[in-house]
Amino acid sequence: MVLENMELENIKIAMLGTSGAGKTSYLLGMYAVMQTGIQGFTLAAQDMDSDLELTQRWEKLISLEGEDRWPTPNAATIEYYKFDFSYGYRPLMGFEWLDYRGLALSDRSTEQDVSDLVQYITESECLFLCLSGEHLVNEITPNTVRELKSDRLNQFIQQYVSVKKNPSLQKPFPIAIIITKYDLCHHRERDDIISDVKKLFQALFTPNSGWLVMICPVSLGRELCDDPNGGKIIPVNAHLPIVFAIYAQLRANNLKLKAQLEHQTVAVNALKQTNPIVQLLKASELEEQTTQLQTFESEIIAIEENMKLLSQELQQASLYFNGSEVTADV
Numbered sequence: 001m002v003l004e005n006m007e008l009e010n011i012k013i014a015m016l017g018t019s020g021a022g023k024t025s026y027l028l029g030m031y032a033v034m035q036t037g038i039q040g041f042t043l044a045a046q047d048m049d050s051d052l053e054l055t056q057r058w059e060k061l062i063s064l065e066g067e068d069r070w071p072t073p074n075a076a077t078i079e080y081y082k083f084d085f086s087y088g089y090r091p092l093m094g095f096e097w098l099d100y101r102g103l104a105l106s107d108r109s110t111e112q113d114v115s116d117l118v119q120y121i122t123e124s125e126c127l128f129l130c131l132s133g134e135h136l137v138n139e140i141t142p143n144t145v146r147e148l149k150s151d152r153l154n155q156f157i158q159q160y161v162s163v164k165k166n167p168s169l170q171k172p173f174p175i176a177i178i179i180t181k182y183d184l185c186h187h188r189e190r191d192d193i194i195s196d197v198k199k200l201f202q203a204l205f206t207p208n209s210g211w212l213v214m215i216c217p218v219s220l221g222r223e224l225c226d227d228p229n230g231g232k233i234i235p236v237n238a239h240l241p242i243v244f245a246i247y248a249q250l251r252a253n254n255l256k257l258k259a260q261l262e263h264q265t266v267a268v269n270a271l272k273q274t275n276p277i278v279q280l281l282k283a284s285e286l287e288e289q290t291t292q293l294q295t296f297e298s299e300i301i302a303i304e305e306n307m308k309l310l311s312q313e314l315q316q317a318s319l320y321f322n323g324s325e326v327t328a329d330v
């Protein structure tokens, strides 16, 4: 349910991942899956040309065999995409996504694309960390930190925190740790992989840190571990990170609205307790505030309905808040 008069909110999502981590492939898979949709939620590029381009690249990936099926590594220019996330084809939220060369993560910070990236990250509402399953095939070693550049990723998170101010209970920061190419490490116990990931990003799992973290394995196809150039492309879990990002934003909006509702209720009750003469004098103010109260209430109901639908999908993912495992609820 979407309220007619609500302006469409636009959020930015920043995906961090080294070169070859699978960022572009993930974007293509995610877009393809979300065009068909999940539980009535769908995604569409705001721009027709982007839609065509993403769809053509996806067609290539699923129909070609050989190395050519895969996207070419990104060049220095950053590509921006804007999407509408809809329920029953009615836009619920807009979001922006950028695809860039992972190489930027290792460049000196004077490079143009690095500073563009840093700028974008600080404006983002949600971070996606992209870790390639190829580095999690075995238990992590000090070498894994180097391969995944997790120290560098931690630095970016640090930068994000310093601009955004510390996350808190009222204003948690959502962050999705996406393990791409999970087909390569599906022989391992899921819990072992999750505990490795937690070791790499310990700060995100500390008590009272205010981080809302999802660890989500994704793959473009189970067969790809044995045959990356010929294996069938059937994405697994590709929708979950987006569902998480939208859910987290709705959750934040809901918390904000509830605080406003509380504030408003106190004000209305105070007015109602004044003597009849004052009430008469302030009748229009009371009416206005009561209407406002009803608006908040119906907005909260609308948001919670959508959160409920999204949280059903998130039952399959591992979610942590303040370091403890939680289930997505409303």
Ligand SMILES: Nc1nc2c(ncn2[C@@H]2O[C@H](COP(=O)(O)OP(=O)(O)OP(=O)(O)O)[C@@H](O)[C@H]2O)c(=O)[nH]1
Binding pocket: 017, 018, 019, 020, 021, 022, 023, 024, 025, 026, 070, 071, 072, 073, 074, 100, 101, 102, 103, 180, 181, 182, 183, 184, 218, 219, 220, 221, 224, 225, 228
């Ligand atoms: N096994 C497996 N391999 C994958 C999967 N997704 C991508 N790959 C492989 O990973 C390679 C790199 O993927 P890209 O999507 O180009 O990586 P990227 O992060 O966009 O890289 P840059 O653009 O250089 O930053 C692909 O060419 C594929 O060979 C997957 O789900 N499973």
Ligand SMILES: [Mg+2]
Binding pocket: 023, 024, 025, 071, 072, 073, 074, 099, 100, 101, 102
């Ligand atoms: Mg790329």
